[in-house]
Structures are given as C-alpha cells and as structure tokens.
Amino acid sequence: MFFAGIDIGSTITKVVVRNEKEIISTLIRPTGAEHRRMAHEAVLETLQKVNLGFEEVDYIIATGYGRINVPFADAQISEITCHMRGVNWIFPGVKTIIDVGGQDCKGIKVENGKMKNFIMNDKCAAGTGRFLEIIADTLGLALEDIGEISLRSKKPAEISKTCTIFAEQEILLRLSEGCAIEDILAGLHKALANRIYTMVGKIKIEKEVVLTGGGAKNQGLRKWLEEKIGYPVLVAEEPLLTGALGAAVLAQEKAGKMSDQDLAEMKKNRKLEAVTFFKEDSTSNPGA
C-alpha cells in the first residue's frame, strides 16, 4: 500500500510518499504564486520518481497553510498535528518541537507521542522564516548561506529594531557604518533566536528538543537557539519534510482503519485537478 502526505506551506510545498515501512519518494519545491494551483502536479511528480500511478496511492493527506482546499486529498490535517507526528516518527524521544516555518513559528509539546500543548506566533513576521528570507534578499546573499556566514562572527552587531521591515533598514544603516556582514548576520540571527525562544519558552522547553521546518536548515539560528536553551537541539536530515512525513504517517493510520471496499470507493471519488488551495478568506464575511 502507498500513502502520501502533501504539505503546502506558505513558502515551500513538500510531498512525501511512503509504503508501509519507509519513505520512498519526496519532493520539495517553492509554493510561489505560480505554483499555487499545482498541488496535483507536485504529487504526480513525486510519484513519477518511483514510477507509481496516482491510483496506486491509497490515502492522501494534505496539511500546511494551503491544505484547506486540496480537492484530491482524502483528509486535511493541521500542520501542528502533522509536524508533531512526523518529528515523533523520526525522534521518538522528542518532548519539545520548535517549528520555524515561512509564515509562522510554533512550539509543540509532546508526551508519549501525543500533543500536550502548543503555541503559535503568526501575527508578526519578526519571528518567522520570512525574516531570514528578507534578510538574505536585502544583503544579496543566498538563503542557504546566511546561517553559515553568521557563525563566523566574533562580535554580533546590536540590532535594535524587531520589525522585519525595519531590520532590513537597520542592515543598510549598519553596512553604511562599516559593520561586517557576518556581524550583522550574527546579530540578526541572535535576535531571531531570542524571539523564538521567548515565545516557545511559554510552553516550557524540555529535552529532547527538535528544531524543524525551514528554519532548521539555518545553522546560525540553530546555534543561537542552542545557546539560549543551554543544550543541543536535534534536527532531522531534511527538516522541511517533517510535516509531509507526519501527514503520510497519519495517512497510513487512517487507511488502516478502513475496509478495502471503503478505500476503493474513496479513491474513485478523488478529483485530480488544478484548484487553488489558498482560500484563507472563508470567514472574512462574518456576522452575516
């Protein structure tokens, strides 16, 4: 049997396809404006890599920011649950998950594989992966590199503005003053780590701590977070995939609870078509 999880993040779309035992194929690609109708293609592409047909997949779960309207998914599950399950699958001993995504930052407490508590910041971009993207962009550096570069600093610059937009300006100001790029980057990463730490600290950080989501790919962020927390954090080999992985794991679980007949019936009804899955506006007409 085959199961798929598709995590349509605000920034990056991730797909994981599994059989009963292991991951057999994955895909990571930007969610960018032009890809927002292409969830079905992302899934097909992932399947193609291992020569699977769409009908062969028994259960598909969509998660992430754009999960709400994926017509071919058999279920939608929030990314909080999916990340938790994905990380727990890789690190069974995990107690605290810090997920730094493109649009939000979450802290999740896990106890015996069950979610105990979570906290989420999504009102201000200042504590999210978007912050890093904007910095990289402002400095004309690749997102992949800024973390490493920041590690070279011996004297992190003081960044006083918290707002992402203003931090961007502050970078320019510091550059004009002749501050070294690595020091600026170190200052920014430190500030980001502090904000994330304060937020997640509210649910009490306990060992083992796993850092996941796109932010986990950033070495600088990881280091400064570890410094705040006081001990090392774990990171999956590919931290971007934990949400999709969790979705795939859940897919297997759900499929396991259904009869073959029901599964077949469900598969028949799937619609593999292009529909925009971003529909955040469903309650913007409240009170009516």
Next chain:
Amino acid sequence: MNELKGLARAAQIYLDPQQRARELKAEGKKIAGYLCCYPPVEIMTALGYVPIRILGDMNEPITEADAYLPTVMCAFYRSILDVAMKGRYDFLDAFIGAHACDGAERVSYIWRSYLKSPCSFYLDVPHSNHAAAIDFFKVQLNYLKDELEKTSGCNFSQEALREAVKLYNKQRSLVRSLYKLNRQDPPLVSGSEMLQVMVSIMCIPAEEGNSLLEEVIEEVSNRSAGPGQKKGRILIWGSLIDNIAMTKLIEDCGLNIVIDDTAIGTRSFWVDVDETSDPFEGLAVRYLDKIVCPRTFRDTKGTRSEDLDNRFKYLKIMAKEWNVNGVYFNIIRNCDIHGYEIPEVRDYFEDIGIPVLVIEQDYSTTALEPLRTRFQAFAENIG
C-alpha cells in the same frame, strides 16, 4: 409585529440587537443600557425601563475610541466605547456602568464624562463576597433604584420588584433548559445558535425573551438535524464572545460547543435570585455571591485544593454533565481578570484529564482566520 419565530427570530434580532430597543423607544418606552452581568435587570424592569446589555462590535474597526482609551486595554471595552462614540447607543435613557473589572470601571467613567444620558449611575461592585461586601452592595442597589426612580416617571414598589425577580428567574430556568438539550450527543443546539439566542434575550424585554426561549426550546427539541456530531465536545471558559464569527470558526474546525462559562452565556443566567422578603437582599446575594466569575475574590478557606474547588468546582460539574472532552479558554487580550486565572484553571482541568486550548484573541473579525489552525489542531488532538 414579526412573523419569524424561534431560532430564525433570534438570528434576526442578533443582526441588529438594538433595533427592538429603538422600536420600543419610539413607542415611548424608556431604555436602560448596562455593562456586564452585574447591574440587576430586575431593578430596571421594576421601574419601567427596558434593560439592554451594551455590546461591542467585532466587525467595526476601533477608531473613535482611540481618542479616549489606550490601545493596551481590553478590546471589548474599547469597542464598546467606540460604537457608543459613533452614536450607536445615543437612544439610551439611562446608562448603568459597573465595576465588573477595571476595564468596565474605567469605561463607565469615561463614557459618562463624554456621553451624557438623562440618567447615569456607576454601580460599585465590591471585589469579594465578604458579608460586609454583600451588605454594601445592597446599599448600592438601593442607590441605583433611587437614581433610576428620579427619571423613570414611575414610583418604585417592592411588589413590582418581586414580579421582576420572578420574571427573570423564569428566564434563567428557560436558559438552563435550553443548555440542557446539549447534554446529549450530538448536541441539539450549535454554539452559534446559542449565542444568537443569548444576545437576543439580553436586548429585548424579558417577556419577549421568555417567549423566544420557549419557541426555541420547542423548535430544537423536535429537530432531527442539529449541528451534528463533531470531533470534540467543548466547554468555553473565559472572557465573553458576542459574535458568531468566532463560534462559527470553532465549529467549522470540527468542535461542538456544548456549554460555556462566559459572560454572554451561562454566567449571566445560571443562578436564580432568591425570593427574599427584602428583594434587595436576594439580589445582592445573587449578583455578588452566586454569580461565579473570577472577578469576585473568594476567601481561601482551608487547603489549596479546597480553595480551588471553592472557586472552580462548578466547572468540573459542567464538564461532567455536558460530557466535554476539551476546554477552550477564550481570553480577550488584556483581560486581566481571566489572564491571571489561566494557569490555575488550566491545571484544574488537566488534573481531571481534560485538555485545554488557550487563545488570547484580539476581538476583531479580521484577526480570526489565523486562529483556524489552532482550533483544528486542538480538534485533531482531542478527537
């Protein structure tokens, strides 16, 4: 007058809660607006006023109020002052402010510094249920009566007050009956429907409210398709909710709201007024002592766990009788009263194995959507 009945009528009133009051005003009735659940509606009714609960508006961006209130305060009360400054409550004949919490207290003050009604009274509600406090509150209620009497055009009579007590006790018992219909699984009334009914009965005369409740009870008792079964049965605790955008969002995410302990909900109706020989006695005890809201301090007696039971036992009972498997703490940001209470109530529920979701919300419909993921994750977790 109006053909709509039951839930449909409630939905209609909810859309413009002050409309009925304006109609009555045009017919020559006097209208009294009050804050929070502490000013006794019985006294207003006994003096010929139609009492209406003053509400905010989550749909209306707060602009005018910023000239009078800082942005760091409870957005519900900021919104109240905002819509009032924009004229929504200009028709009131009496304004009754109350010391429910600091927010309510200061807004009462500021309201009457700028908006003048023919009659206005600030009801000082003591902080505790000490014996001296109850007596003091009784004195306060008498002052309220005197003040209202001056402009009501009718004379106060104990008899009228006793009648009003009966009328509202009946309302309370109807509300409790309605909520009881949600003990079954799936519940018969959705959280949004319930909220529409609660808002409605707070904004129309008690007799009308009572018939509305009777209609609704009959309607839903016979219904075959209610809100349907969802993943979780939850209790909502905390600051109030007065807009169905909020309850709809929660229900959309797979949660049945079966019971609540909030100020526009059971907290205003759960307990009756005792029919004491001096009606003010019964009123003072009911409003100050029998309404259980974290704004009233209850003495610590004995051990800590006894203290906790003294403060929150009713929640445990609610949770059990309505068979809930999750609790949502609806905290309007900057609400100190509920804010300080979060850790204790959370632990209290978690001790009996019921998971809790805490959200500090901003009292604005535009800020709701980002909460969706949280409710969904909570539903997945308890479902």
Next chain:
Amino acid sequence: MEQKKKKTSSAKTLQTAREAGNFGKRILASARLAAEEGKPVAWSMVDWWLGGTIAKAIGIELCYPENYGAFCAAVRKAEPFLDYAENDGVPNTTCGYARNGIGYTRRLKENNFIIPEDAPGGGMPKPLFLLGCGAVCDARYKWFQSMGRYMDVPVWTLEFPQTGVAEFFMPGYKEENIKFMVRELRSFVEFLEKLTGRKMDWDNLSERLDTTFKTHELAHKVDLLRKSVPSPAVNTDFWAIMIPHLYLPDDKEALAFYQRVYEEVKYKVDNKIGAIPNEKYRMAFAELPPWHTLGIFDEFAAKHGIAFAIESWNYHAPSPLPESEREGVNDPLELIARYSFHKFNEYTPTAQLNCMDPTIFTAPYLKWVEDYRIDGLFCHPLLSCRPATYTLMHLRNLLMEKCKVPSVVVEGDIVDLRVFNEEEAHVKIEAFIETMDHYREIRKKEGFEW
C-alpha cells in the same frame, strides 16, 4: 538578552534621596531576619495603609512584592522572572510587578522555599499569608491569588470601594463607604488573630497611626514646597524618597528621615537652589515610571532644562485628614478607613467642578498643573499595567481642554524593558519642546496664571 542601554539609574539631586534606597533594602532584610527567627512574615500589596499597619501592629513583618518588582527592574534582573511567569501560562500582558512576583514565587517554590542564592536584593522569604487589596486595580488581588498557587498559604483581600464622582456626593453615600471599610478591617483583624493566635495590640496600632500621620504630613509638606520655581526636587528624587512613606510610614526612622528630607528641600527653596541647573520647562509625569531607565530623566534635564516638578499621584501621601473627619473618632480602624478613603477622594471636588470622572489618576493633575505651573505632561502608557494607563488619554484630553496643557506620550513599561524605546522618547521630547512653548503663549493669551 543583552542590553546596551546607556545609563540606567538616575543621579538623584537630593542628598536624602540618595540615602533612601536603604529603606528598600531594610524592608527585605528585616523580613528575612524575622523569618529566620520564626516570626510571622506576610507579603502585602500596597494598600494605602489599610492592612499593612494593622498587620504590623499585631507583630507581623511585611514585604512588598510590588516594590520588589520595581527593585528587580531597576537592577535589570526582572526578565528571568517575567519569563518564568509567562512560562506557566500567565499572559505577557499582565502587570510586570505581578509577573515578576509570580516568577519569583515559582522559583522559590521549586527551591523548596529556600531563597535562591541569586535572588536580587536578597529575596523575599516565604510568607505566612498574602495580603491583597481591592484599591485601584484588579491585579492587586488577582495577582496575590495567583501567587497563592505556589505556596498553599491563605490570601486575604481587603476591600476598597471605588466611588464615582456623582455618587460620592449622594446623601449618605460616603458614610456607607466608610462603614463598609471599617467592617472589612474588623474582619481582617479577626482573620489575623485567628491565623497568628495573637491578640491585636490596639495601643501599638494607634501609635503607628500617629507616626504615619506625622510622616505623611512631612511628605505632604515636601510636595507643597515643590511648587516653588525653580524646582527644589524632581521626580527621580521623589521615586526614591517615597519608599519610606509608602511602605514604612509608621516607622520612627522613616519619620526622622522625612524630617531631614523636609529640611533639605526647605533649604533649597529658601535659597532658590534648583534641582537641575537651568530649569526651563516644568513637567508632570503620569503615572508609573520606567524603573529600568530612570537615567533618561537626567538626560532630559541636561538637554532641554526639563524639571519634572510633580508626578505619580498614586504614590503621594495625601494632605492631612481634615479635623472634621477626625473629630470624635476613637476607633483606630475607622481612622484608617477615613484616611485611606480621603487619599482617594480628596480631589473629588475638583473632578466634580470639571464635570468629569474619575477622580483617581485624573483629577489631581487638573489641580497640579496650576499649582506646580506645569508646561506639559509626560504620559507613560504601560504595556503591562492597564489601571494606571486606562485614563491617560482621557487625562490628556482634559488637560488640553480645561488648562491648555499639552502632553507627550511615550509608551513603555514599569518592569519590562524590552518594550521601552529610549530613542523614541528622545525624539518625542525634542519635538515636544516646541509644543510646550506654543501652549505657554496660548495660556498667556487666555489669561491662565502660568
């Protein structure tokens, strides 16, 4: 978090103000000593001399978590406590003192009630009970109730009625308030006697009251002296010297201290010695200060010649209780009630005159701007204390409308320095100088006194 803020504490202009810090340390030290000797200690909210004096008269040592919050903030050690409280689920919007206190208590509990070694100022020992209060703000009892969470000790809340301006003048209303307060105090005494097994020492109480009245009278006289131009003392002095009159007014040493404060200020007034060189503007400050960055006021003084002539109504001793109120009152509890009620309502007639509500936090300023010849009001809305912030916008409206005194608003917090932006404060003050000039002219044109 690393802080690179320049100067934190302020250079006080009064010699006595520099000494006042000892009182704060003394409060903590005597509480710890008492605890070591097995004597009862309680944590008390500032309750305007209601319960504290009574508790002390029965032999209980007090310390004040609120004051401790200000202390931790001033030495910039509050943040870990704030975090620790937030960690347990207390919203970060609640009172900074409260979060500091809750965080501290949580630490204390986890350390088996042995004061942590690194506790700022030596720390507060575990109390026998917690004394909350209903005056001014909900935090004063909700916060104490929350601290109870960690200690399993009883919490007592003293009632403090809050009256509306119109209601205050209703027939019999005031006496009902007093009656209520006296009954409350009586049950508090019963509570204490039961808890400690001691008997109330009424003579001791009367003596303490007597001292309190004397200390306060001096403190009040100092306030009156501060009306002189140039200002003999400024806000940073006041925030230091207030500690003895706010927390230890019934203490003989505090009384002696105030005598010296009075003499020092009197000398400066008589010789026209200003607290700051070159006083050009006189400002008032509402309401609670940024304890972590008091040095900023020195900078304002140096840069623009701003003297903060009066500030923080909440912390000031009231004028002496009028004779008419004392006459025939033999019960010390009634005296306390009348005095505390007086503190909160002495400006109610001013409020009535101006057709406004409330008295607290607003009416005193209406009188002060005239008495102290104030050019501008510095409003400090606090992110974490709403009670002292709720009425600031209203106050600014009133001052402008009734007295043509402008205000400048700089957001910040008492404890949480993460939300204070010094740079912003400087920019705003700089622009505000022009504003004050402008309204000076307007006041002159409209025939105001100053």
Next chain:
Amino acid sequence: MFYQAGLDIGSFMSKSVIIEGEKVLSYSILPSSGKFKNAAITVLNNALEKANLTFSDLKIIGATGLGASFIPYPYVESSEVSCQSRGIKFLFPSVNIVIEVGDQSTRVIKVTDKGKVADCVINDRCAAGSGRILQIIAKVLRINLEEMGALSVKSNNPVRFSTGCSVFAETEAISRIAEGARKEDIIAGLHQAMAIKIYSMIQKIKMEEVCAITGGGAKDIGLVKTIERVIKKELLVPEEPLISGAIGAALIAVEKSGILV
C-alpha cells in the same frame, strides 16, 4: 538675502532643497539606496546645480532624516517631526494637521500657527501602516509605485486584508492574486487598511480644521482619496510632497543659528 539648503536623508529617499528668503529655488530627490553619504552629497550637488549655485554660496545647511548623521559637512540637525511641521506650514499657511506617510513611519502632527509641533502621534515600531508597504505591494503586483493611485481609484470591491503585518500583507496579496483578485481591488484594500489606521492616529490628537498630507505616501492619489473618504475631509497635498521635510530643515536651521533673514 542669502542661500540656505535643507537636506532630508530618509531611509528610502534623499531630498534636498535650496531656499532663498521665501522662495524655493530648486530641489532634488534621489533614492538613498542604503548609501547615505553618497546620496547626501549627490542630492545636494544636484539641487545646487539646478539653482546655478555652488557649495560656497550656501550660508547654512539644515538636515534631518534617518541618514543625516552621514552628511560629511557641517549642518544643523533637527527632528523630522519639527521639520515636517515647519515645512508644511511654509507650503500651506492655513494647515492645522499634517499626516506624513514616510517610508518607515507614519506620523500625524498637529501644527501651531507658527509651524511648531503642537502634538504628534508616531507609529514607528511596527511597519504595519507605513509607506513601505506601498512599495512592497507594488513589487508584488509588478507595477510601478506611481501607478498605484490610479488603479486604486478604479476599484469598487476592495479586498479585506486580514493582517496588520506588512510582511504578511505581501503574502496575502500574493494569495489574492492567485485567487484571481484584481490588482485594483488589492491596492484599494491596502489603502483602506492604511486609512483606517491613520484615522485612528488622528483621533488620538483630535481632528482639526485644515489637514494636509505629505511624505512619499502623499504621492499616491489612491491613498489620499481613501483617507479623505475615511476622515470625511479634504486633504491639502503639496506639489512635491517629498521635500516638505527638507524645507523645514532649512528653515529651522536658520532659526536655530540666529541668522537674521
């Protein structure tokens, strides 16, 4: 008579003016591009050139703005708030209130008869509501900043933004485009959100008779119209809104130095 220069080295744009007595002789505007020193030099030289003057003709230079400290020659510095209020008063003697929508902050200033600051509200901790968002959205929509206004005016169905954050507004705009929302509706929605924010700022210092708008945002006719609709008042707009701060800087410099005009 003598020549005075005013410089406003903003985070986004550097502006310079040359004034003689009551007359603005010339001005120049350049992007700061993060190189404040260069921008300051070039922008002043350009204005001098336009006025046919040289540096030595200048009697005094006044400066303001985030990047003022990078100016390499002597100048008199004043706060941005004071400069805006003085500059606007110079342009519109009747004005009581100025709304300044700059790159980093939005300010509402109450101005005295003499062009001094009577009161002000500044929004500069969070970029939500500042002029910066206009640029961000223009970039997302792939249009020029200058085109925004005209498009916004055409909308009859403004999108309702659910976020205050400028960064997320960008993402939200992207989603809307993906859903097929029209550009004009997105821009109009943005303008609506900004206008409400500005309205509530004005409320904090109370509305007055004559209002003007300046700063980069004033160049956006859509924003100006939306604010006018929300506050129910017409706004005065300078011919070149970007330079009002620089004008004020020049004027204040003269006052501060005590030179007699």
